[in-house]
Every structure is written in structure tokens, then in C-alpha cells.
Amino acid sequence: MARKRFDNANCSVARALNEVGDWWSLLVVLHAMYGTRRFVDFQRELGIARNILCDRLARLVEHGVLKKVDVGEHGSRHEYRLTDKGRDLFPVVMALRQWGDRWTPAQEHAPLDLRDRATGRPVRPMVVQDADGRDLSIRDVMLKDDESHTVGLD
């Protein structure tokens, strides 16, 4: 049967994964954040099959994560640019990068040293915090309406 999709899922994580949760979509978004805009550049940088790239770009455009912009003289060349929705995946990508840097077996290259352009200081690690900026673990978080339901256990 068809791959299960989560369009109408009652869970925002499932719905998010429905749009960017496959093997390639988040990598396309990541490279778009790096500045890549053209079909051939995505293809070269990612090493993705052309038909799959077509499919992913179309799906991301359809979901409003990217927008397709004509840039050729006669409307023949296009660029794929991030929308606000796409740019708002920045925290997701940064959290994933951080996790990969921490937990993924050592690689030949060091992790990217990302810094604030203005101050030159490192980007702060992605953490879940309360309103005062104190770090929260899974067990610190609960649902408002049912205090007895712990959201996080281990």
C-alpha cells in the first residue's frame, strides 16, 4: 500500500514531518539556507537523482517552503528561494546539526563553527527553556490541562 502520510494528523510533529520529514527535503532546505537556488546546484551539491530532486522541489514549493522564481530572460531559468515558512525551519536545522555534531561518530572534518556575524561569538546551543531562560529537560515539561500527564519520561 501507499506510504502513510500525516496530512491530517492530530500532531504537529507528524504534520511537520509530512512536509519535510523525508530523506532529502531538509537537506534541500539546508542548502537553500547556504545560498543555493538553482536546480543544477542542488543536484551537484546533494548528489541527488534528478527526478527525485524535481519531486522534492515541487513538493516543497507546493507546501510553501520554497518559492519558484523565474529569472531567465524569457522565463526559462528559475530559482528556488526560501519563503518565510522555509526560513522558519532554521531552529529545526540548527537543532539537528547540533545533535549530529554531538552524537554522530567522528568524521574527518570538524563541526562547522557557526558564529554571530555581528559579534563573532559562537551561536548558543539549541535548548528547551522556560520563560526565564532556564533549561528544561523532557521531565520538566507537562501539558497545561492535565497536570498528571507527564509529557516526558525515559
Place this chain on the structure above:
Amino acid sequence: MARKRFDNANCSVARALNEVGDWWSLLVVLHAMYGTRRFVDFQRELGIARNILCDRLARLVEHGVLKKVDVGEHGSRHEYRLTDKGRDLFPVVMALRQWGDRWTPAQEHAPLDLRDRATGRPVRPMVVQDADGRDLSIRDVMLKDDESHTVGLD
């Protein structure tokens, strides 16, 4: 040909996606964070096919995201529990949830209202910040070693 995998990728995002980047893995981790530990419970809650769930659980155990614990009297019943590595996906899941809540078409149920267990106050939105706690957009972030290379464009 075989699905492309990113085990040795020179990119921590790609390596992270290699471990949790398919349709089901992050949902399994999410439900583990909710407290689910048993095979049948994952199966019921997620509506995932049993063979696929087997495969995902085994892969997550293999990657050290979950650990398989014998709990039956004679070692016949198991639980799948989050490891530290798995728990450290909390920021990823929270960032995805936030994005899904913001950008995914309206659903019948309101977004989960997650709160700090100690103070009862809402969990702060996931954002990328600098060392002082100021929000950073994609364009504010650069690589340390090459100031001319902008990490984020749109």
C-alpha cells in the same frame, strides 16, 4: 538502486538525518518521550505496520537512540527506552512541533500547551540565539574561518 544513506557525510545534518530522518523514527522517539515503551503501544499509537516498527526500533537501538531492556520474568517482555542520545533529540522535536504548529494548516485540535512543570509557565519558543540571548536569523550567522561566506541567504 539502493536508497542513498549519509553515514559518512561531511555534514552533521546529513548524518543526523541518516539516523532519525525517515518518516517514522522521530515519531517513535516522540512517543518514547511521551512515555511509551512497549512494542504494542508504539504500534497502536502510531498506526505503523508491525514489520516497519520492528525495523525502526532495531535501527534506533543500533544507533543508540533507544535501548532495549528485558522486563519479563523470563526475559520475554521488553521495553524500549530513550538513551541520553535519544533524550537529546528533545530540542529537535520541540523545534519541529513549533514549526508544525505555526505553519501547518489548521487542525481540529489546538496545539499542545506545553508548560514548565515547576512554574506552570509556557515553554519558551525555540530560537537560534547568540551568546547574549539575542535572536539570530539565517543571515546573522556565518562561518568562523571565512567571513565572506554567508551561511544563510534567502
Place this chain on the structure above:
DNA sequence: CGATAGGGTTTCGTTATGAAACCGAATTGA
């Protein structure tokens, strides 16, 4: 002791993926 639950594996049909070939329009370059 029979029924049911837990945790899988097997089988089989459908869908997704990847490599490569192909294609037409637009651009480059000699």
C-alpha cells in the same frame, strides 16, 4: 488448560528511489 497478549517474522502486492538516457529551449563561445 484454553484464551489472550507480547514481540516478532514471512509473504506479497504497491510505491519510492536512483541511475542513466533522453529532450527542448536558452545561452555561451569560437
Place this chain on the structure above:
DNA sequence: TCAATTCGGTTTCATAACGAAACCCTATCG
């Protein structure tokens, strides 16, 4: 100017992944 190359795809085909259901063996429950 005319051939070569680039861009952005589509088509074809073999292989891999997915999903549903059936099956299986070991506990546990009543």
C-alpha cells in the same frame, strides 16, 4: 553564426522500502 553546453526537466527500468495481513512462538491470565 553555428555548434556545444547549460538548464530544467521527463521517461524508463531495475531495485529497495512500505504496508497489510497472516502466521508463529513464548508468556501470562482466568
